[in-house]
Amino acid sequence: MHAEVLLRPGMDMMVDPRVDFYNYANGTWMKTAVIPSDKPAWGSFVELGDTNWQKIKGILEETSTLKSPTPGSIEQKVGDFYASAMDTAQIEKQGIKPLDSYFQQINAIASRTDLVNEIVSLQKCHMDPLFDGSVAVDEKDSDHMAFYLSQGGLGLPSREYYFSDLFVKVRQAYQEHIKAMFILLGDSPDIASRNAQTVFEIETELAKDSRKMVDLRDAIKNYNPMNLDIMMKLAPNFLWKEYFDSIGLGSDPHGVVGQPEFFTAVDHLLQERSLDDWKSYLRWNLINNTAKYLGSAFEDEHFHFYLTVLNGTKQKEPRWQRVARQTDSSLGEALGQLYVSKYFPPEVKKRASEMISSILEVFHGRLEHVEWMTPETRQKALQKFVALRVKVGYPDKWIDYSKLQIDRDSYVTNVLRAHAFEFHRQMDKLNKPVDKTEWHMTPSTVNAYNNPTGNEVVFPAGILQPPFFDPSADDAVNYGGIGAVIAHEITHGYDDQGRKYDAKGNLKEWWTLKDAAQFKERSQKLVAQFSNYEALPDLKVNGELCLGEDIADLGGVSIAYEALHHIKGRENEPSLIEDLTRDQRFFLAWAKIWRSKYREEYLKNMITVNVHAPGQFRAIGAPSNLSEFFTAFGIKPGDPMWFPVESRAKIW
Helix, strand or coil: CCHHHHHHHHCCCCCCCCCCHHHHHHHHHHHHCCCCCCCCEEEHHHHHHHHHHHHHHHHHHHHHCCCCCCCCCHHHHHHHHHHHHHCHHHHHHHCCHHHHHHHHHHHCCCCHHHHHHHHHHHHCCCCCCCEEEEEEEECCEEEEEEEEEEECCCCCCCCHHHHCHHHHHHHHHHHHHHHHHHHHCCCCHHHHHHHHHHHHHHHHHHHHCCCCHHHHCCCCCCCEEECHHHHHHHCCCCCHHHHHHHHCCCCCCCEEECCHHHHHHHHHHHHHCCHHHHHHHHHHHHHHHHHHHCCHHHHHHHHHHHHHHCCCCCCCCCHHHHHHHHHHHHCHHHHHHHHHHHHCCHHHHHHHHHHHHHHHHHHHHHHHHCCCCCHHHHHHHHHHHHHCEEEEECCCCCCCCCCCCCCCCCHHHHHHHHHHHHHHHHHCCCCCCCCCCCCCCCCCCCCCEEECCCCEEEEEHHHCCCCCCCCCCCHHHHHHHHHHHHHHHHHHHHCCCHHHECCCCCECCCCCHHHHHHHHHHHHHHHHHHHCCEEECCEECCCCCCHHHHHHHHHHHHHHHHHHCCCCCCCCCCCEECCEEHHHHHHHHHHHHCCEEECHHHHHHHHHHCCCCCHHHHHHHCHHHCHHHHHHCCCCCCCCCCCCHHHCCCCC
């Protein structure tokens, strides 16, 4: 396969790359691509995602029509889950009946103890009334698990939505949406209106003491060890002993609280609000988290607010695709086993692993020779690098779903069972060694991640496909695509937050003060660069919020570029393909994977809550810091694409 098949169709050769590189790389695509009516955005990631969902659809349809699957097998559970979700006649007939016991428990609340027990009941089903309680690796003791208490309880995406002038209309629509859901539950319009006002008032009070998105990125400030005595001081009116007993931690738990001031606010609300108010709030929490799995009236109303109002999406995805997403969420590693056996041949894993090795070699050299780092910090950085784990394709050990009951009787019941199964699976880890083989993304996912507490990078099978990776394609295209993504994830271990974790994955200050100051000074150039990008009129990118991703992009592109030029055994390959040099193909491949179109509502949401900058800025942001980019396209001082040398960031 030649580069022109991958690059030329989307390019606009009438655009001068020295004037507008993004549209030179993607201009024809930008002119012709249309955001599908069932999507809030469109681009390479979403395109590949849609192709991937078609593959998954085939698996789901096949398993759901098996005549006699072995009871308890992954085929039976995946097939029955999908079948229950596609049986819309049964779902409509059942209405909210499968949730009757949950609503009865809420309506029966007669004391603070009952209230606490119901909060726990909903948290066990993957909901976060008032706050979030979950199990994760202890960030300062990565060999053990900890119970984390974090801010939560909001129906809007973040605290900014409750106070920013940018979202006045969203807040109005949200209150109408809450009212509409209460009416669907059977409340009269007047009662529904009062209940909606109660819910919105409670959430607004919670939002006041919720941390901003930028502040939530600070790993150290969001790590505060807690036990029963500490929680009693923060929120003495909440029955913490009863909470910890009910959730399964015992009377003297050890864990971490993320945002202490938030729990003090929760305490005040508990005093100010009546049990009837909390019943309304919990009813809302329950229906808001289950509406997608109920009949069309509930699902349509949920879609209208969360997909149309918040993100601008015009219509729902096909039902099979919505259900496929939920199957992946609820039974990800069961579905993943079927996916990998069909769509991830060993040779792809082998080729990807070779690329990863070449990129790791380059980054190791960077750590050895980066000029601004002192020997003391460098030694520890290299120790961290040597300890890095790399996972490719799928887990070596799969989740055991034998205790999860799935049948064809009720879609929403299957979802809640899956949530409860996962909650108990996580809780069971608390007194056991951390399982270093575990994955936190399903094999079919079109994405990748760096896990700082595990000091590992993970590349699921789903992303190891064109346009990101094609074993038969030109090296420059592969390294500009998946190569830069691989290096991006590796660099995350040394971004503004990842650098705070040591070789064992512990949150620890292992940098000298001099090196930390050097790092911050260099990274602030990226903050300034991205804060100057305007996504919409009068709405600029938040450079502080997306700093970690921008550092990783810079490292990703720079390291992948160097790795490309160190490939051995390719000396006889043509340097020009369709009149594009190897360097040009590399940077064009990077720009292509970030080509994007967004609905305005989605873009506002993204700028507010997403740690990633919009794609058009990622396409040019990292390359604009590399002299090789300017050389490749003949960009000189005075050209619109020129970025002054003194403004460029150089970290890794």
